Amino acid sequence: MRIILTRQPAQAGQIEAGLERLGYQIGFLPLTDFQLPTDLRALDDLVTGLHEGRWQRLLITSPNTIRALAARGWQPARTEAHTTIAVTGPGTARVLADHGATNTPWMPNADASAAGILEQFPPGPGSLALPQGAAAGDAMRTGLTHRGWDVTHVIAYHTVDYPAAPNRALLPAHDQVLTTDDVTGDDVIVLTAPTAARRWAQRAVPVTAVIAIGQPTRRAALEHSLDLAATATSPDATGIAEVLTRL
Incomplete structure (x- = not known):
């Protein structure tokens, strides 16, 4: 089971590091850019x-x-x-x-x-x-x-659709990112922000589960009729891992 976060590698932090320490494979599917x-x-x-x-x-x-x-x-x-x-x-x-x-x-x-x-x-x-x-x-x-x-x-x-204009982008370009064509039914999508939830609603493909981080993201997902498996109890690897163990 691969865990795909809807942000860029340049935004990776304690969530990704913590999930990797727990043995999960991580992928990045940037839906928005800045x-x-x-x-x-x-x-x-x-x-x-x-x-x-x-x-x-x-x-x-x-x-x-x-x-x-x-x-x-x-x-x-x-x-x-x-x-x-x-x-x-x-x-x-x-x-x-x-x-x-x-x-x-x-x-x-x-x-x-x-x-x-x-x-x-x-x-x-x-x-x-x-x-x-x-x-x-x-x-x-x-x-x-x-x-x-x-x-x-x-x-x-x-906030714009990925990718941003190169001359105004805040984050560096990275070639190790996924597109929706790379997503499979065995993947778990982690929505990291309300804007990502809105973009995912437009492009959603069948996956094992969709998880939201935080109540604003949950509300955005529900407003766009996304079927959420759960909302992480805390915005960190522990909160996401708790949800994953119940899938």
Whole structure:
């Protein structure tokens, strides 16, 4: 049984490493990709402001936001000297450290959903920068505003069908990826994000099972009438392995 994650090898992390240690064969089926906006002026102005200390706090909600900022010259070490950086989970914290941050960022204790983050995030007043993907919606910005923050929201990247435009892609190209033609009935598909669930609904082929990571992905899958075997109880190898043992 092969476990196929609907993301790129460049996004691989503790989930893939943990599943491989447990003896599972891993494959990558990228359904979405990520690219910089066509107009970069707002993003470049944000990077300048982060280096100058324009905001008291910076909230980063995904690793791809870090990659987009870094592609425009952002240096986290310059920002953390005068701005408190917050992230939504350990995966984003690892990418932040990979790009030169040395301070431990704020992150929620358990619930990394928008509601969970907002419940735990320190209240304002104060100034806060919120770069996000275009598909993120308004929930975080609205919630932070209600908590007293003066929020500067900037689109850092767009989610597109794989592959992204080469001159604007956030992730490096990789030749060891699958297409839907490579998927067999013995495979298990792991939907890693709501956008992946929507793309899989358009291209789905018969497989042993489809698993979702996280409630937002589960909801997106159900909205598109996907037949889910289960939703992982935690967004890590242990949570996915628990589901696999019941298949």
